[in-house]
Amino acid sequence: MPSWPVLISQAFNGLALGTLLALVSSGLTIILGTLGVLNFAHGALFAVGAYAAFVLLQYTSSFVLAIVVGCGFMLVLGFLLERIIIRYFYDRPHEDQILVTYGVGIVLVECVRAAFGGNAQRVPVPSWGQGATQMGFLIYPTYRLQLIAIIAGLLLSLYLVLYRTSMGLVVRAGIENPGMVGILGINVRRAFLLVFAIGVVAVGLAGMLYAPVVAVTPDMGANFMAQSFVVIVLGGLGSFPGAVIGGLIAGEIISLTSAFNSSYSEVMLYALMAVLLIMRPQGLFGSEGRA
Amino acid sequence: MQFDRRQLLLGGVGTAAGLMLPGSAFAQSPATIGTFPEGVTADSVFVGLTIPLTGVFSGDGGDLKLGYELAIAQINAGGDIAQKWGLKGKGVLGRQIKYKVSDTEGKPNLDVQSATQFIQRDKAIMVSGSVSSASAIALEELGSREKVLYMVGIAGSNDITGKNCQRYGFRSQQNAYMAAKAMAPVVAKALGKNVKSAFLVPDYTYGHTVYDSFAKFSAEQGWKQVAKEVVPLGTTDYSSALLNIANSGADVFVNIAFGGDAVASTKQAEQFGVLKRMKLVVPNLSSFQDKELGAELMQGVYGSCDFWWGLQDTYPLAKTFVESFVAQNKYYPRWGAHIGYMQTYLWAMSVERAGTFNPVDVIKAMESSKVQPYETTIGKVYFRAEDHQMVRPIPILRGKKPSEMKNKEDFYEIVDIADGESVMNAPDFFGCKLGPYT
Numbered sequence: 163m164p165s166w167p168v169l170i171s172q173a174f175n176g177l178a179l180g181t182l183l184a185l186v187s188s189g190l191t192i193i194l195g196t197l198g199v200l201n202f203a204h205g206a207l208f209a210v211g212a213y214a215a216f217v218l219l220q221y222t223s224s225f226v227l228a229i230v231v232g233c234g235f236m237l238v239l240g241f242l243l244e245r246i247i248i249r250y251f252y253d254r255p256h257e258d259q260i261l262v263t264y265g266v267g268i269v270l271v272e273c274v275r276a277a278f279g280g281n282a283q284r285v286p287v288p289s290w291g292q293g294a295t296q297m298g299f300l301i302y303p304t305y306r307l308q309l310i311a312i313i314a315g316l317l318l319s320l321y322l323v324l325y326r327t328s329m330g331l332v333v334r335a336g337i338e339n340p341g342m343v344g345i346l347g348i349n350v351r352r353a354f355l356l357v358f359a360i361g362v363v364a365v366g367l368a369g370m371l372y373a374p375v376v377a378v379t380p381d382m383g384a385n386f387m388a389q390s391f392v393v394i395v396l397g398g399l400g401s402f403p404g405a406v407i408g409g410l411i412a413g414e415i416i417s418l419t420s421a422f423n424s425s426y427s428e429v430m431l432y433a434l435m436a437v438l439l440i441m442r443p444q445g446l447f448g449s450e451g452r453a
Numbered sequence: 454m455q456f457d458r459r460q461l462l463l464g465g466v467g468t469a470a471g472l473m474l475p476g477s478a479f480a481q482s483p484a485t486i487g488t489f490p491e492g493v494t495a496d497s498v499f500v501g502l503t504i505p506l507t508g509v510f511s512g513d514g515g516d517l518k519l520g521y522e523l524a525i526a527q528i529n530a531g532g533d534i535a536q537k538w539g540l541k542g543k544g545v546l547g548r549q550i551k552y553k554v555s556d557t558e559g560k561p562n563l564d565v566q567s568a569t570q571f572i573q574r575d576k577a578i579m580v581s582g583s584v585s586s587a588s589a590i591a592l593e594e595l596g597s598r599e600k601v602l603y604m605v606g607i608a609g610s611n612d613i614t615g616k617n618c619q620r621y622g623f624r625s626q627q628n629a630y631m632a633a634k635a636m637a638p639v640v641a642k643a644l645g646k647n648v649k650s651a652f653l654v655p656d657y658t659y660g661h662t663v664y665d666s667f668a669k670f671s672a673e674q675g676w677k678q679v680a681k682e683v684v685p686l687g688t689t690d691y692s693s694a695l696l697n698i699a700n701s702g703a704d705v706f707v708n709i710a711f712g713g714d715a716v717a718s719t720k721q722a723e724q725f726g727v728l729k730r731m732k733l734v735v736p737n738l739s740s741f742q743d744k745e746l747g748a749e750l751m752q753g754v755y756g757s758c759d760f761w762w763g764l765q766d767t768y769p770l771a772k773t774f775v776e777s778f779v780a781q782n783k784y785y786p787r788w789g790a791h792i793g794y795m796q797t798y799l800w801a802m803s804v805e806r807a808g809t810f811n812p813v814d815v816i817k818a819m820e821s822s823k824v825q826p827y828e829t830t831i832g833k834v835y836f837r838a839e840d841h842q843m844v845r846p847i848p849i850l851r852g853k854k855p856s857e858m859k860n861k862e863d864f865y866e867i868v869d870i871a872d873g874e875s876v877m878n879a880p881d882f883f884g885c886k887l888g889p890y891t
Contacts, residue, residue: 168700175692182690272507280511282716282745287724294726301699303724306692375724376689377717377745381509385689420693425656425683427693 164421167299172421173414178306180413181313182372186386187393187405188320189365195400196324196333196357199248199259204390205383206267206274207362211236211369212378213274216283225288232370233363240362244355252354267383275380285373309371317406320364324357324402333357392435398448407446482813483891487600492576493548493810500525500552500797501571503582503592504606505559509687509713510584513740513789517584517606518554519782520793525550527777528801534773538798539828545801546810559584561591568592572599578810579604579800584789586610586659593622597888602812604796607759607789609737611662614842615883620890621812623819623836625759625796625843626788629659630878632736632757633666635847635871640755641674643851643868644705644732651680651703651731653694653718655710660686663709667736671707679703684710684718691718695725706731716745723750738850740787743864751852751864760791761848763867764831771830785862795830802827813890834873839880841887844873 164172186208193201201207214235218228247266251259291305324330336343336350343350369383376382393412397404415434419427438445485491492499502521505514527534529550531543544550553575555567564583571577580596581604583589589608596603597619605613605624609632614624627635641648650671654664660683668678680701682694695718698706706727710718715735719742722728728750735742735756743751762785765772774794778786786794800815806825807814822835823844834845850865858864 168697171696171700172693175696179690179692275507275511280507280515281741282512282713284745284747294724301726303721303726305724375721377713377720379509379713379716380511381713382689385687417693417696420682420697423683424694424697425685428685 168421169418171300172417174300174302176414176417177410178302178310178413179417180410181310181317182368182409183389183393183412184317184406184409185313185371186365186368187390187397187409188317188402189361189363189368190387190390191394191397191400191402191405192320192324192364193358193361194394195402197248197252197354198400199251199263199358200256201361202260202264202387203243203267203270204263204365205385205387206270207236207239207365208369208372208383208386209274209378209380210239210270211366212285212373212376212382213278213283213369214366215370215373216278216285216378219285229367229370233367236363236366237359239366240359241355243362244358248358249351249354271380271383278380280380282377282379285378287374291374305374312371316364316367320360321402323360329353329356389431392431395435395445396438398445401445401447404445404447482809482811486891487812488572488576488578489811492578496547497549497551498545498578498810499571499575500550501568501575501577501580501582502552502554503557503564503567503571503580503588504554505584505588506554506556508558508560510559513584513607513712513787514559516740516787516789517582517793519778520786520790520795521552521554521581521797522793523774523778523781523790524794524797524801525552528797534777537770537773538802540798540801540805545804546808548810550797550801557582557588559588561585561588564588565591565595568595568603569599572601577601578812581793581796581800582606583608586613587657589613589622589624590617593617593619596621600812600891602800602815604800606796607740607792609663610658611666611878611883612658614837614840615885618840618885618887620816620841620888623796623799623841623843625799625834625845626792627757627759627845627847627873627876628842628878629663629737630666630882631842631873631876632847633663633670634876635869636734636736636755636757636849637667637670637674639849639869639871640705640734641671641676643755644734646675648676648705649679649701649703650676650705650707650734651698651701652678652682652707653691653698653710654681654683655686655688655714656683657686659711660709663736667707667709676705686714688714689717691721692725694718695722695727698722699725699727699730703731705734707734707736709736711737712739715739715742719746719750740789743852744862748853748855748858748864752854754852755849755868756852756865757847757849759788760786760795760831761788761850761865761867762786762862763865764848764870767867767870768830768832770828774830791830798829799827816890837877837880839887840883840885842877842880844877846873847871847876 214232333353393408397408416427419430557563579602583606586608733754738756738758765775803818807818820838826833826835849869
């Protein structure tokens with residue numbers, strides 16, 4: 163049995179890990195929940211975000227500025243992807259959507275590899291986040307502590323945009339009945355475009371914020387994509403609050419299992435997902451039927 | 454006439470024994486075997502290279518490829534450098550080496566697929582490549598089945614020349630056992646004997662064999678293990694494992710993660726303050742770990758690897774290798790490139806020693822290299838006949854401080870070069886049983 167300080171440390175780490183997973187998953191769940199498209203380019207877009215931070219940091223030498231410009235870049239990328247490819251797939255079967263987004267992901271990753279090579283790139287922790295903070299018996303990296311607050315703020319604003327603005331309402335109504343929304347004189351397609359782009363920015367932003375923590379390589383997104391799927395299955399496919407809660411649960415499972423034996427941490431995550439799928443197939447916050 | 458099964462079996466055994474007798478008494482290679490002599494034309498032979506150019510091992514793969522290409526170009530040109538290695542004329546036995554590279558993404562099934570194509574379509578006389586132990590094991594099995602020589606690329610697991618060893622596979626890189634045995638006394642001398650250690654172990658064959666070997670030899674030096682964190686391959690966030698390591702009270706952090714995993718875990722270890730309180734030891738340094746993490750993090754880190762370019766001050770052939778590589782590719786070769794380069798030369802030398810491309814004769818030439826060692830980029834070396842593991846010196850490195858670096862790639866100083874003979878495992882220690890020649 164691990165000591166209490168170890169358990170408390172891991173519980174705290176689970177919270178930090180959970181917020182990160184929530185942000186990574188949010189982009190996936192926004193696009194799925196509103197547009198009904200399962201975006202398999204999610205992991206690749208995460209990597210593109212991290213590389214955007216890497217490049218922009220060299221030009222701007224300010225982490226905040228790099229992230230702001232990077233978000234602009236991801237927004238444009240999202241617009242282009244939606245206009246050129248994705249919009250033709252809204253009415254196609256899920257298999258087609260999966261294939262096309264998977265293909266987009268491969269193209270993006272290989273473009274990154276062609277431009278930067280396969281070796282890891284270095285994105286330093288910003289000057290204001292360096293070092294570790296001692297909190298009682300717990301030592302924790304300062305940047306990760308700041309990330310918890312930053313991500314909480316980001317998730318809250320995303321929620322407000324999607325669920326408390328008229329644009330969010332249009333999007334959700336448009337999914338249910340595009341014909342009716344069109345008759346009401348609302349341009350649904352434009353709202354769809356915006357939602358896709360916001361989803362791309364969210365995952366790109368996660369990549370940018372995470373870049374100083376992980377190894378920035380073209381394939382860095384693969385593992386996150388797998389974990390994001392677990393998170394949104396836990397929380398309920400397409401549910402934004404579900405992604406947040408799912409992320410936190412996943413973070414706690416990984417971390418608390420590590421207090422006992424780290425080799426079982428991911429096994430426990432998938433085991434939990436399996437149990438949940440049997441007990442409550444729609445996930446914690448999901449509704450039965452459309453996803 | 455009716456035979457019962459027992460009679461049939463007895464008869465079969467008798468015939469087989471009769472057939473084997475002259476075979477062992479007058480060892481003679483078969484006139485046709487594998488792709489020989491079909492794959493040898495009047496002026497060329499074909500070599501198939503299976504290398505991950507995309508996917509997680511693409512960094513090491515790119516380096517490996519440049520090593521092969523440099524050696525092939527030098528051998529084909531037949532200039533001074535090829536002569537220094539002891540080769541005669543242009544090419545190998547007067548044949549130019551033609552080659553193709555197949556991107557295998559580091560996936561063993563793609564390795565096998567492309568190697569099979571090389572063998573069947575191009576009549577490859579030799580196959581080489583791989584950046585992972587799993588690929589190397591698959592390829593050496595294929596080589597033995599198809600009777601085509603396979604020169605192992607990057608692969609550190611004990612199994613390759615242990616329980617999965619093959620007659621048609623030869624490895625020049627040291628195995629995990631050799632690396633650990635060479636390194637443990639050096640780091641114990643530098644960091645102390647009464648030391649508490651914490652291990653980060655990636656959960657696959659490479660991780661486990663490196664852990665087993667390093668844990669064994671560091672324990673012999675009086676080190677005490679206080680934490681062992683096993684993490685899945687390709688983990689991106691190591692925070693929960695690192696928290697345990699940070700709280701373990703260890704003096705030394707032994708990080709076995711490789712490639713991108715090594716970069717991510719070390720970066721995060723620094724952020725958790727682990728590297729401030731513990732010395733970092735890396736039993737097998739990844740090719741570009743130095744550059745990817747930077748000298749600030751790598752200073753003072755102890756590790757070992759197949760080759761470091763600083764060895765050019767010790768071995769003349771290493772100097773020509775490093776100089777020609779830098780001239781061609783504008784960066785210092787890492788040990789991936791060295792493996793590709795050396796394996797190509799070793800094969801070419803063995804073919805010339807055998808006087809034929811017949812794989813059976815080439816294998817026998819390599820197996821008898823103990824009496825006539827090869828002069829190489831790492832001095833005199835030979836392949837052990839019993840398990841095809843190369844007996845070779847092992848460089849032990851320590852990361853330089855940024856202020857000590859003479860150029861931007863001068864990341865390590867060589868603190869010791871362990872003698873290969875003294876760190877070998879017994880040939881059957883990991884259960885090696887080489888298969889038949891034919």
